[in-house]
Amino acid sequence: xxxxxxxxxxxxxxxxxxxxxxxxxxxxxxxxxxxxxxxxxxxxxxxxxxxxxxxxxxxxxxxxxxxxxxxxxxxxxxxxxxxxxxxxxxxxxxxxxxxxxxxxxxxxxxxxxxxxxxxxxxxxxxxxxxxxxxxxxxxxxxxxxxxxxxxxxxxxxxxxxxxxxxxxxxxxxxxxxxxxxxxxxxxxxxxxxxxxxxxxxxxxxxxxxxxxxxxxxxxxxxxxxxxxxxxxxxxxxxxxxxxxxxxxxxxxxxxxxxxxxxxxxxxxxxxxxxxxxxxxxxxxxxxxxxxxxxxxxxxxxxxxxxxxxxxxxxxxxxxxxxxxx
Amino acid sequence: xxxxxxxxxxxxxxxxxxxxxxxxxxxxxxxxxxxxxxxxxxxxxxxxxxxxxxxxxxxxxxxxxxxxxxxxxxxxxxxxxxxxxxxxxxxxxxxxxxxxxxxxxxxxxxxxxxxxxxxxxxxxxxxxxxxxxxxxxxxxxxxxxxxxxxxxxxxxxxxxxxxxxxxxxxxxxxxxxxxxxxxxxxxxxxxxxxxxxxxxxxxxxxxxxxxxxxxxxxxxxxxxxxxxxxxxxxxxxxxxxxxxxxxx
Amino acid sequence: xxxxxxxxxxxxxxxxxxxxxxxxxxxxxxxxxxxxxxxxxxxxxxxxxxxxxxxxxxxxxxxxxxxxxxxxxxxxxxxxxxxxxxxxxxxxxxxxxxxxxxxxxxxxxxxxxxxxxxxxxxxxxxxxxxxxxxxxxxxxxxxxxxxxxxxxxxxxxxxxxxxxxxxxxxxxxxxxxxxxxxxxxxxxxxxxxxxxxxxxxxxx
Numbered sequence: 001x002x003x004x005x006x007x008x009x010x011x012x013x014x015x016x017x018x019x020x021x022x023x024x025x026x027x028x029x030x031x032x033x034x035x036x037x038x039x040x041x042x043x044x045x046x047x048x049x050x051x052x053x054x055x056x057x058x059x060x061x062x063x064x065x066x067x068x069x070x071x072x073x074x075x076x077x078x079x080x081x082x083x084x085x086x087x088x089x090x091x092x093x094x095x096x097x098x099x100x101x102x103x104x105x106x107x108x109x110x111x112x113x114x115x116x117x118x119x120x121x122x123x124x125x126x127x128x129x130x131x132x133x134x135x136x137x138x139x140x141x142x143x144x145x146x147x148x149x150x151x152x153x154x155x156x157x158x159x160x161x162x163x164x165x166x167x168x169x170x171x172x173x174x175x176x177x178x179x180x181x182x183x184x185x186x187x188x189x190x191x192x193x194x195x196x197x198x199x200x201x202x203x204x205x206x207x208x209x210x211x212x213x214x215x216x217x218x219x220x221x222x223x224x225x226x227x228x229x230x231x232x233x234x235x236x237x238x239x240x241x242x243x244x245x246x247x248x249x250x251x252x253x254x255x256x257x258x259x260x261x262x263x264x265x266x267x268x269x270x271x272x273x274x275x276x277x278x279x280x281x282x283x284x285x286x287x288x289x290x291x292x293x294x295x296x297x298x299x300x301x302x303x304x305x306x307x308x309x310x311x312x313x314x315x316x317x318x319x320x321x322x323x324x325x
Numbered sequence: 326x327x328x329x330x331x332x333x334x335x336x337x338x339x340x341x342x343x344x345x346x347x348x349x350x351x352x353x354x355x356x357x358x359x360x361x362x363x364x365x366x367x368x369x370x371x372x373x374x375x376x377x378x379x380x381x382x383x384x385x386x387x388x389x390x391x392x393x394x395x396x397x398x399x400x401x402x403x404x405x406x407x408x409x410x411x412x413x414x415x416x417x418x419x420x421x422x423x424x425x426x427x428x429x430x431x432x433x434x435x436x437x438x439x440x441x442x443x444x445x446x447x448x449x450x451x452x453x454x455x456x457x458x459x460x461x462x463x464x465x466x467x468x469x470x471x472x473x474x475x476x477x478x479x480x481x482x483x484x485x486x487x488x489x490x491x492x493x494x495x496x497x498x499x500x501x502x503x504x505x506x507x508x509x510x511x512x513x514x515x516x517x518x519x520x521x522x523x524x525x526x527x528x529x530x531x532x533x534x535x536x537x538x539x540x541x542x543x544x545x546x547x548x549x550x551x552x553x554x555x556x557x558x559x560x561x562x563x564x565x566x567x568x569x570x571x572x573x
Numbered sequence: 574x575x576x577x578x579x580x581x582x583x584x585x586x587x588x589x590x591x592x593x594x595x596x597x598x599x600x601x602x603x604x605x606x607x608x609x610x611x612x613x614x615x616x617x618x619x620x621x622x623x624x625x626x627x628x629x630x631x632x633x634x635x636x637x638x639x640x641x642x643x644x645x646x647x648x649x650x651x652x653x654x655x656x657x658x659x660x661x662x663x664x665x666x667x668x669x670x671x672x673x674x675x676x677x678x679x680x681x682x683x684x685x686x687x688x689x690x691x692x693x694x695x696x697x698x699x700x701x702x703x704x705x706x707x708x709x710x711x712x713x714x715x716x717x718x719x720x721x722x723x724x725x726x727x728x729x730x731x732x733x734x735x736x737x738x739x740x741x742x743x744x745x746x747x748x749x750x751x752x753x754x755x756x757x758x759x760x761x762x763x764x765x766x767x768x769x770x771x772x773x774x775x776x777x
Contacts, residue, residue, distance in 0.1 A: 004651040005605050005682075006674030013609070028704055037776045038767050040706060041420070044713025045721075045763040049756055051714070052721040056729075056748045059741055068752065077756070089710045097581055097691060097715075099647050099682040102675070103605045162654070167671065169661040176657055191749060198753030206760060378768050402774060410772045416720050417765040422692040422712050434774030462580075464719040482773065 001158050001181075002094065002109055005102030012165040012236075017107025019232045020088075023115035026224050027084035043082055046074055047089035058191055066187035071117035071154075072125065072147040073192045076139075077199070077206060080122035081221055087114035108161050111232055112154045119225030121150030126222065136200055137308040139207065143196050144189040144300030149293070151185030152178055153229075160236025170240035174285070182292050189300060197307040326393050328354040328486050328514040329375065334388035336370060336380055336538075344370045345538045352486075352514060354392075359525035359546060360518040362535035363560025368518035369413065371535065372488045375516070376408040377401045391486055406435055409479025409513075411489040415471035416463070424450070424466070424474050425459035431482035449481035450474075453507060469500025473507065486514045493521045522564035526550060534559055579718060581643070581686045589633035589684075594693035595700060597685055600629075604681040613670035619677065626680045635687045643683050644676070651675040691715050713766070721759060728754055 008016065031039055050070040057065040070090075075083035088110050094100040101109045125146035132138035159177035163170035200207055329352040336345040344367050352358050360368050373379040374389050377396045387397040391408055394400050412418045421427035428446045437445060450456050453473040463471060472492060479487060492508065493501045501521075508515065509528045517529060525532055525546055532549050534542040536559040542549050550556065553563045584590070589597070604622065611618050630640055655671040658664055686694075692712070699708045728751045736747050770776075 002650065004647075004654070004675045005678030006609055006651075006671055007654060008609075010610060024704075024707075028706055031706065040709055041713060041766040041770065042760060042763040044710040045717055045759045045766065047710060047714035048717040048721045049759040051718060052725045053752045053755060055722070055725065056752055057744075058748055059744050073756075077760075085707070085710060089707065089714050092707070092711055093691075093714055093718075096682070096694060097686050099643070099679050099686070100650075102678060103602060103682060104609050104678075162657075167667070168654070168657045172657055172660045190745070191752075194745065194749030195752045195756070198750050199756060202753065203757050206757065373768075376772055378772060405772055405774050410769075412765065412769055412772075414765065416717075417762060418769045420713060420716055420766050420769060422695070422716055426692070430775075431773040463716065478773065 001113060001155060001177075002091075002101035003105040003112075003158065003161065005104050007102070007165065007167050008105050008108055008161060009165040009167075012161050013104045013108060015107075015164075015235055016105070016109075016111050016161060019228060019235075020107040020110040020115065023084060023111065023119075023225065023228050024088055026221065026228070027081040027088075030081040030221050031085060039078075039082055042078065043086050043089065046078060046082070046086045047093070050074060050086060050090050051093070053195075058187065060187070066184070066191065068191050068195070069113075069117070069151065069184075069188050070192075071113060072121035072143065072150050072188070073195055075118045075122040076125055076143055076146070076192075076196060079218070080118055080225060083118035083122065084114050084225075087118055108158075112157045112161075115225065116157050116229050116232070117150045117154040119222070119229050120153045121146045123222055123226060124149045126218075135308075137304050139200075140193050140197055140304035140307055141300050144193040144303050145297050147189040147192040148182075148185040148296040148300065151181050151188050152292075155181035155185075157229075157233060157236055160233065160240070163240055164236050174240070178289075182296075186296065186299065189296070190303060193300075193303055193307060326354075327351045328356070328392060329516065330390045331371075331374075332388050332390075334371070334374060336367075336374065339381075343538055345374075348535070348538070348540050350533055350540060350543055352516060354485075354514055355512065356531065357508075357515040357517065357529045359529035359532040360516055360535060361520070361522065361525060361532060361561060362541075365537075366535040366560075367538040368535055369490050370538075372410060372490050372516070372518055375486070375488045376405050376410050378410075406431070406482045407485045409476075409482060409484030409487045411472075411475055411479060411487065411492060413490045413494065415468065415475050418475045418478070419463040419471055422462070423459070424455070424461045424463065424477075427463065427474065428477045428481050431478055435482065445481045445483075446477075449477040452480055452511075453477045454503070467500065469496050469503060472496070472500070472504060476507070480511075480513075484513065486516070487511070489515060489517045489519075491519055491521075492517060493519065493524055522550065522561065523566050526564055526566050534561070536560065579722065581683070582690050583635045583639065583687045585634040585688075587632060587634035587688070589629060589688045592688075593697075594689050595697040597689050598694060598697050598701075601681045601685040605678045608674045608677040608681070611670075611674065613666055616673075619673050622677050623680075626677065626684065630680075630684055633684065633688050635684075640680075640683055640687060643687075644679055647679055647683075648676070651679070717759075717762075720762075721755065724758060725751065725755055 031043070050068075050073075053068050053070060056068060058067065059065045071083060071087055074086045078086065091101060091106065091110050091114060095103060095106050095109070125142045128142035128145055129138055132141055155177040156174065159168075159170070159173035162168040162177075163173045168176075196207070331348055331350050334345055334348040335343075338344050348371065350358075360371065362368055370379065375391065375396065383397050387395040389396040391404055394404060396404050396408075419427050421430055425446060428449055429442055432442055432445045446459070447456070450458060453476050455470065455473055455477060458466070458470070458474065463474070466474060476487075489508075493504055496504060501524075505524055505528060508517070517525070519525060529546055532543065532546040533540055534549060534555070541559055542552075542555055547567065550564060551567055556563050604626065608619075608622055611622075630637060652672065655668050655675070658667045658671055661667070692715075695708050695712055699705065732747045732751050736743055
């Protein structure tokens, strides 16, 4: 999802850069607090890990294979702010050393893949965990679903940026990016969850260390990222979500076919229902999105069940420390 | 004043198992002492106490003192300049992008800048035989060169005591020879934790044997290492170089 | 060392190589910015930029074939996204403009990293007010990139030697286990690096 140079116009690139500066600033402030010197080598090594791990092949079909993206993996293991900085580090190196992602697009890429992916991913993870409990299975469920959600939302932000810049029309960008990333997100969910399960088998305390450390501070951080992501999405996506520029609708209206349903992106099960202010295509997109999300959640649940050894499924994780201490 | 004094040092791992038990010894300035013992004896753990990286929570009475100063707050920054700890894996210790930057890291933390800093770095690199390696990337160095670069980083801080964790492990014969020659000529106090018993015989007049966290023997190297029952009892053996020596 | 692909820097004693990193960074950024701000039909200006880039590449003494190969390696991503641009009014013109712009920009960045060491680039970025913490993490990532990829190769080899089942499921489980092991080793190494940094007086 690395946007190259030349695909974003000046205003979109500047907006992306501004959002990135704010988001990375939040992460830096949170990591610079006391006791945080220890995290610096961890972030550097985690960045090297993400880069190396992205080279692993997960064969899909024919000669193609999937790869790990890593935002949610790092967020689950190190926390949201460390994840933002880790992914930012990776993106900087990829941009300058490998020309992967443009120089002018670096801000937008950081916003999408470091801030949105980590922030939305961690928030989803935390919410699902709070709802589902402290067991390993709940954690894996939360990880899988969060990985999918974060991939898709990051893709939506990316689509919004491309559309705002006038590079790709919104009605192409959204289905192309979001659609493809729903599939990629499924792969990311499986891979991330498999890796987390693997770590839990060998070094469960690494999962504990990231969980729930610094409650109220974490909540404030999460709120800050949430706000920033919301602002970004509003800037990039909102101009297109309302007043849906559906060429076919306009044509149908002008030719007097307004009473027939125009061809939607996905055939909507509720063709006569339209939300106020949105066209029918928007409804069907929302339906498609909701169905996709529910499907993803269901698959995440199945995956978590499959990966949890039966005896560990309901067990509460051991608080670190000696037995009886 | 001794370069190093350890008095009744004990330490437990976070899971409460015992790592060190009542360890006591002293090292005079300029001495080279070998620290030997089987795997898991606690050699590395002991070395980590010499510059205050352990214990994690300070003890009421510090058991270790370096050049008369207890190894505890608020002396730790000064201690860490004086005690150069060579880690077992040079890749852990060479964390800067170039050799120059890595050797300069320590002196920079001490506040040196400009010509004074470059002078220190150059002298340290020359001392270990790596003059001209300033711009090299660490991962392009051989293991022996990496070890020497790590040593340069310690010497650049003008360390008075070197604590070396397995300095000759994983080195090819040439690397080992070069490092041994280097250590033998450095006029700095050294505590060398190692499995390389030949090295100990060749450059350490005195040796301490550690097993299961306790000192089981200390004394002149040739005497201790010739005591075959003692060596075998503690997972070691009498080195070949002593076997084939004539008794006088 | 088979890590040439991880390190794009090509050492030559050329005029370009000798320039300070900050100058090269600003020049590359200016080139990229100029290309991005070009209106879609300005082919003359495009050609001018391309000419300037070619001159710089020739001055740098880095083989053009080397640079060209790296350009071809990253082009496909740009082309892929650019194809989406075709589906709109005036799509072809936008598509061609996108390709021209992104190729020019890629050329600037590739020339930059072929002639400038990352460590020098980092110092320049630090002077341009990039936060110190990020400079440290980028430096650490660069340093341990090679260590971790070598470790990855060893872990993968070991895992493959012991994978007797065939098929996707075994491959996925194997790759995930390797990733998990690599993460555990990396976080343990991070602890040791932290100790090594503290042993030499960090943080100041």
